Amino acid sequence: MTQIEREAMEYDVVIVGAGPAGLSAAIRLKQLDADLNVVVLEKGSEVGAHILSGAVLDPVGLDALIPDWKDRGAPITVPVREDKFYMLGEAGAMRIPTFPMPPLMNNHGNYIVSMGNVCRWMAEQAEEMGVEIFPGMSCSELVYGENGEVKGVVAGEFGKNPDGTPGDSYEPGMELHGKYVMLGEGVRGSLSKQVIEKYDLSMGREPQKYGLGMKEIWEIDPEKHREGRVVHTMGWPLGKNAGGGSFIYHLDNNQVYVGFVVHLNYENPYLFPYMEFQRFKHHPMVAELLKGGKRVAYGARAISEGGYQSMPKACFPGGVLLGCSVGLVNVPRIKGNHNAMLSGKAAAEAAHAALAAGRFGDTLKEYEGELRYGPVGQDLKKVRNVKPLWSKYGLTASLTLGGLDMWTNTLGFSLFGTVKHGKTDAEATGKAARFTPIDYPKPDGVLSFDRLTNVAYSFTNHEEAQPAHLTLKDASIPVGRNLPDYAGPSARYCPAGVYEFVREEGKPTRFVINFQNCVHCKTCDIKDPAQNIVWTTPQGGDGPNYPNM
Known part of the structure; x- marks a missing residue:
């Protein structure tokens, strides 16, 4: 295969993902040094297009980052x-x-x-400070330096044929190099998965x-x-x-x-x-x-939802993980945006100090310490047992036990220590023979809707003449294993109707991936029993176009 030649652009800091974590990092870097060259790359068609959250926002993160956010007209009213x-x-x-x-x-x-609108507003603040923000720029690859450190990303590759070969309008994209690279891709980001595995960042942590x-x-x-x-x-x-x-x-x-x-x-x-x-x-x-x-x-x-005990190490040679790439949601509070902002702020401060000392491309251990033992770690440690207690003992018992544990943690101790999660969510899936199918009422089209009708309201669009961004490690597993053993769960766990088992008379069952429907939730990458489905980023701008989620 011919080596693709790409132009390279140099920055002080390259940030992947214009969510609350990535934008907070960009803003804080510019607050600390207006002369730093900072770029934010966003795979959505615009900032906020791929942001979906509840959301009830605890403003503690924004208070620390932009204390006068009310005067600046933040859409938080x-x-x-x-x-x-x-x-x-x-x-x-x-x-x-x-x-x-x-x-x-x-x-x-x-x-x-x-949060989509909050991120759009944060992007405006960042751009006013001189941050370069490029939406519609998927980051498809990591770029490594001579010593094995992450030194950049490949962004903006367009025009591949469905088989992965360059098409007539192929654009190879660019390499964007940074003295530090920050990955704020959200939950289960494709580049974040790679660095977690490459540098064994989850060693000693719960799944x-x-x-x-x-x-x-x-x-x-x-x-x-x-x-x-x-x-x-x-x-x-x-x-x-x-x-x-x-x-x-x-x-x-x-x-x-x-x-x-x-x-x-x-x-x-x-x-x-x-x-x-x-x-x-x-x-x-x-x-x-x-x-x-x-x-x-x-x-x-x-x-x-893993919380404190599931946080991977958040720093690696040449960069850091931010926000949901680490897993900073406080489960009982159903809140993570404040911690995402605080993580971005902490990462920026660690990177700024390193750059001021003449360092680059090393491991920002200061960030890891701040994340685990500063405000974010303190927030998550108090509630670390709520999710595993719920999983082990069920809803009713966990309300009592989890509530008691949260109360004692406010006093500085826990009756339970740190409860382990055990299995991954994929491993938790049981064999179909142990269960009875569930009969669900048909959607009425008034209060309830079928998946494909609802997906139209996510305004999702993917260019069909590109490689599918959902791939199988082994094409035989869905029909050969998941269908007989687990009743084909991908046809149900996907909230967008991407996967289906097609049965035609006289022909073997086919497994079909309708990647055009994908809303980038990444459930398939998480829940598939064989861990056979791999979610990667499609070309830039594709996916949902959420208006004000």
Whole structure:
């Protein structure tokens, strides 16, 4: 194969991903030294196009980064006014009082936001400071230096044929070199996976755990809208089939965010997370809220849930991992954006100090220490046992045990020490023979929708004349192993209908990958029992185009 020749551009710091972590790093670098050359590369068609989050934002990260964000017109204008927790049964709901909950669970002082819009605003702040931001620029490869350090990335490669060969309009992209490279790709990023494996960054840490978060934006009857209301539920419809729950956030303009999270360590391969979400909206409490309204957007993404004990080492020769690439979500609080911002700030400060001392391309150990033992680590350590206790003992027991553990951790100790997660989410999947198929109601087209209809509301688009960004390590496994052993779970765990098993009379079953539908949630890369599906980044600009998720 002919070696591709690319032009190279040199920067002080190269940042992959224009999410809250990457943009925070860029802003902080420029605050510390306006003369630093900083570039941010974003695979979405614009900043915010691939950002999906709940989101109730704890402003602590933004307060530390841009203290005058209110005066600067940040799109953070809906304070949380009331918090409600419910345990759902199929026909009713029981309110869970908030007074026994640890103070860290209180949403007072937090805001309901669109993180996509917050990131768009942060990008404007960064560009005003001189940061170069290039959307529509997927980073497809890492570039290594002579000593094995990461020294850059390949970005902007376009025009490959479906078989991977250069097409007529092929553009090889460029190499962007940095004295340090920061990876803020979000959950399960393709480059982050490579550096975690290459430098064995997860050695001695628990496996990362994940959830699948699905979200719709609804415009509802103004008489039912309560701006600033935050509602969380647990229980029905998941029951004992899986951990998880829902959120309903009332933002402005008579809109609500309706979301549903399923923990991906579920055993029953017949579980259909997307259909659990659709069924949830038919609960009387939810159906009454949405009645007469209309869904205006849909999306999905994986959520890192392993917490403190699952954080890989966040620094490697030549660079660092940021935000969800490390896994900084506080699971009981359902919040990670504040920690993402703090991680970006900490990484910038470590890189700036190193550059000022004449260093480059080395391992920023100072960042690792700050992340684990500073505000981010302190936030996550207090809640480190909630997720594994839930996984081991179920919802009801974990409410008591997890709550008790959070209370004692506020006093500086834990009755449980640090509970291990054990299996990966892929390993947790059980054989189909142990379970009974689940009969899901057909979507009614009013409150609930089929996957392909909803995917249209994610405004997803992929150029079809390119290599599929979802690949199989072994093409025989889906039909030869996953179908007979696990009833073909990829046809269900994907929230976008990417995978299907096609049966035609007189012909062997075919496994079809409709990569055009992909919303980049990466659930397949996480949950496939054989770890046979690999998610990589498609060409720049492709994927969902979320308006204000």
